[in-house]
Amino acid sequence: xxxxxxxxxxxxxxxxxxxxxxxxxxxxxxxxxxxxxxxxxxxxxxxxxxxxxxxxxxxxxxxxxxxxxxxxxxxxxxxxxxxxxxxxxxxxxxxxxxxxxxxxxxxxxxxxxxxxxxxxxxxxxxxxxxxxxxxxxxxxxxxxxxxxxxxxxxxxxxxxxxxxxxxxxxxxxxxxxxxxxxxxxxxxxxxxxxxxxxxxxxxxxxxxxxxxxxxxxxxxxxxxxxxxxxxxxxxxxxxxxxxxxxxxxxxxxxxxxxxxxxxxxxxxxxxxxxxxxxxxxxxxxxxxxxxxxxxxxxxxxxxxxxxxxxxxxxxxxxxxxx
Amino acid sequence: xxxxxxxxxxxxxxxxxxxxxxxxxxxxxxxxxxxxxxxxxxxxxxxxxxxxxxxxxxxxxxxxxxxxxxxxxxxxxxxxxxxxxxxxxxxxxxxxxxxxxxxxxxxxxxxxxxxxxxxxxxxxxxxxxxxxxxxxxxxxxxxxxxxxxxxxxxxxxxxxxxxxxxxxx
Numbered sequence: 001x002x003x004x005x006x007x008x009x010x011x012x013x014x015x016x017x018x019x020x021x022x023x024x025x026x027x028x029x030x031x032x033x034x035x036x037x038x039x040x041x042x043x044x045x046x047x048x049x050x051x052x053x054x055x056x057x058x059x060x061x062x063x064x065x066x067x068x069x070x071x072x073x074x075x076x077x078x079x080x081x082x083x084x085x086x087x088x089x090x091x092x093x094x095x096x097x098x099x100x101x102x103x104x105x106x107x108x109x110x111x112x113x114x115x116x117x118x119x120x121x122x123x124x125x126x127x128x129x130x131x132x133x134x135x136x137x138x139x140x141x142x143x144x145x146x147x148x149x150x151x152x153x154x155x156x157x158x159x160x161x162x163x164x165x166x167x168x169x170x171x172x173x174x175x176x177x178x179x180x181x182x183x184x185x186x187x188x189x190x191x192x193x194x195x196x197x198x199x200x201x202x203x204x205x206x207x208x209x210x211x212x213x214x215x216x217x218x219x220x221x222x223x224x225x226x227x228x229x230x231x232x233x234x235x236x237x238x239x240x241x242x243x244x245x246x247x248x249x250x251x252x253x254x255x256x257x258x259x260x261x262x263x264x265x266x267x268x269x270x271x272x273x274x275x276x277x278x279x280x281x282x283x284x285x286x287x288x289x290x291x292x293x294x295x296x297x298x299x300x301x302x303x304x305x306x307x308x309x310x311x312x313x314x315x316x317x318x319x320x321x322x
Numbered sequence: 323x324x325x326x327x328x329x330x331x332x333x334x335x336x337x338x339x340x341x342x343x344x345x346x347x348x349x350x351x352x353x354x355x356x357x358x359x360x361x362x363x364x365x366x367x368x369x370x371x372x373x374x375x376x377x378x379x380x381x382x383x384x385x386x387x388x389x390x391x392x393x394x395x396x397x398x399x400x401x402x403x404x405x406x407x408x409x410x411x412x413x414x415x416x417x418x419x420x421x422x423x424x425x426x427x428x429x430x431x432x433x434x435x436x437x438x439x440x441x442x443x444x445x446x447x448x449x450x451x452x453x454x455x456x457x458x459x460x461x462x463x464x465x466x467x468x469x470x471x472x473x474x475x476x477x478x479x480x481x482x483x484x485x486x487x488x489x490x491x
Contacts, residue, residue, distance in 0.1 A: 021488065025480045030461030056488060063491045066430040067437050069457045071408035123459060272415045315415040 016053040019043065024057050037130045065118055117143045119159070121271045122292040124247070132166030133175060138194075138247050139269050139292070153178060160194040162248055165207075177202075182230035185210045187221070192244050199236070203227035203244040211235055252289040252297065259283040259305070263319060270294040272315025279321050280307060335378055340369055347388055354396065364399065368392045405434050433491070440490045444483055451476055452483035 023040050026032065044050055119125050119137045127135040129145065131152060137143065141159025152168065152175040154161070165175050165186045176185040177193045181200040184193055189207030193200060202211055204222045212219040214232040222228055222238055229236035243253035252269075254262050260281030267274040269292045283305055289297045298309050298317065306322040344365060351361035368391045372378075379387035409431050413421055422430065441449045451469065454460045455476075460468065462476045469476070 017488070021481060021484055024484055025477055028455055028480065028484075029477075030455075030459070031463060060484070060487045060491050063433040064437065064456055064487070066426075066433045067457075068409065068412045068430070068434075071405060071412050071434055072437065072441075072453065072457055125459065267417075273417050 012049065013053065016050060017056070020050075020053045020057050023054075024060075032128060034128060034130070034132050037128065041130050069120065116145050117141075122269050122294075124250075124292075129166075131168055131175075134164040134166075136162040136248060138162075147173075149173075151176060155179075156193055156195050156200075158195060160192070160247070162190070162192045162245060164190045179230065180214065181232055182214045182235075183212050184222075184230065185212070189224075194244070199229040199231050201227060201229050201244070203241045205241070205245060246288075247291065250291050252291050254285045254287055254289070256284045256286055259285050259319075266294055266297055270317075272317070274298075274317045274319065276319040277321060280305075280319060283307075332378075336369075336373060339372065339379075339384060343384055343388055344369065346385075347392060350389070351392060351396075360399070364392060364395050367395055371395070401438065402435060405438055406431060409434055436491050437487070440483075440486050444486060447471075448479040448482050451479040455480060 023043060026036060027040060044054055117125070117127055117135075117137060119139060119141045121140050123137075123139060125137045127137065129135055129152075130147060133152070135143070135154070138160035141161060142157040143159075143161060144155040144157065146153040146155060149171070150173060152173050154163070154175075154177045156177055156179045161177070163175070163177065163186065165188065167188065168175070174185050176183050179193070179195045179200040181195075184191065184200075184202045187208040187210060189209055190205040191207075191209050192203045192205065202209060202222060204224050204226055206224055208224060209222050210219060211222055211228060211230055213230060213235055217233065218235045220228060220235050220238065225241055226238045227241050227244065228238040243255070246253040252262075252265060257265075258281060260276060262285045263274050263276050266289075285301070285305070287300075287304070289300065291297075298319075301307055301319075302309060308320045308322045310318045310320065312318070347368060348361060348365040351364050352358050355361045355364070368388055371391050372388070377387075409427075413427070441452070444452070447469070451465055454465045454468065455462070462473050462480075465476050466473045
């Protein structure tokens with residue numbers, strides 16, 4: 001009796017793999033409805049075999065996330081044979097390329113690369129979660145979705161998200177965002193969470209949110225219109241919201257902002273680096289600037305302030321005093 | 323490394339192939355590549371391919387057969403170098419804190435090379451559809467519009483490409 005059962009398991013596995021492929025293709029459509037998301041989660045929770053098959057799919061997802069967009073462009077055009085031959089003649093030259101690349105370690109980088117949802121520099125994406133909540137991702141953002149029977153947890157590894165929660169009708173599980181600085185739990189609410197280097201900034205736009213520091217010793221309920229910073233062992237004093245959510249409208253808003261801070265903010269949306277002289281860092285900028293066209297923003301700065309912008313390459317920009 | 327279980331006749335055949343052809347193949351590759359170390363590596367790899375595959379060329383076809391394999395390996399090497407270069411160029415444009423660790427770079431580069439192979443064997447429309455979806459973040463309706471095909475066709479192409487990824491990545 002052992003033999004037929006082994007065969008039927010193998011058959012199951014192949015057909016499950018086919019199902020996993022179909023689910024993956026559906027989930028990648030960019031147009032997933034809540035019902036479809038629910039249906040997928042139902043499928044996934046059916047058995048450990050389902051989850052095992054899906055984990056293969058996750059490996060594929062992770063490998064794809066590791067590949068930078070610019071480097072894959074090369075693979076797009078299959079070389080015609082005549083071109084191949086000419087390229088082969090150039091091989092002698094190609095063989096001497098390569099060399100040292102400056103490298104800096106970053107502990108969170110792996111999680112960032114392998115996260116469930118990811119945007120790259122200059123991208124924004126809207127995601128509909130299984131419970132009907134909506135997640136907007138700003139530039140360079142990585143989020144893991146960890147929904148369980150007890151809670152609806154989002155782990156923010158990098159970047160910025162804006163959440164519009166939907167009430168969990170069936171189970172009333174809390175929705176919370178976790179970062180390396182602490183957690184923000186939604187209390188029926190819309191809020192923005194931005195992970196910065198030294199703190200996580202939470203701004204509430206509707207309802208309220210409960211903040212808790214990473215060491216769980218400090219907590220605070222933040223009302224609508226207020227913001228505060230999460231730190232590993234503390235919370236900052238709550239203040240009124242500024243323009244934290246302007247990115248949702250594709251805008252960068254500055255009100256008497258230091259130029260240095262403005263350029264740092266702008267460089268979040270730009271591939272490469274923006275450097276500036278200390279002599280210009282304290283100039284003040286005001287205005288509403290369109291994202292993600294950072295070139296246009298730099299050009300409009302030139303009209304407002306006595307500046308000069310040098311482009312060493314598309315990826316390296318320096319701002320000087322004129 | 324000879325397989326201990328390998329048939330004696332096969333071993334002799336390979337030995338004959340190697341002793342008669344390794345010299346000129348190495349010289350031919352050196353002329354093409356103008357780097358003797360790379361040439362020596364590729365010559366070895368060429369024979370390795372012959373050993374791994376079960377095909378044994380007839381003596382009069384040996385030269386053509388070996389050059390064909392060697393050319394394929396040169397193209398692989400060239401593509402690999404192009405991909406490495408593109409990847410390193412991308413790294414240079416990152417701010418220092420964004421640069422991944424050497425281990426992550428190695429993993430990413432390996433994924434890139436594998437994905438390049440996967441894409442290379444797909445029909446152009448399938449490849450383009452997959453890249454637009456996964457690397458330019460277009461929705462299926464946007465891809466359908468851009469490619470002038472139906473959303474159903476986009477799904478079909480994505481299924482094909484994803485299956486290839488699952489098998490090869």
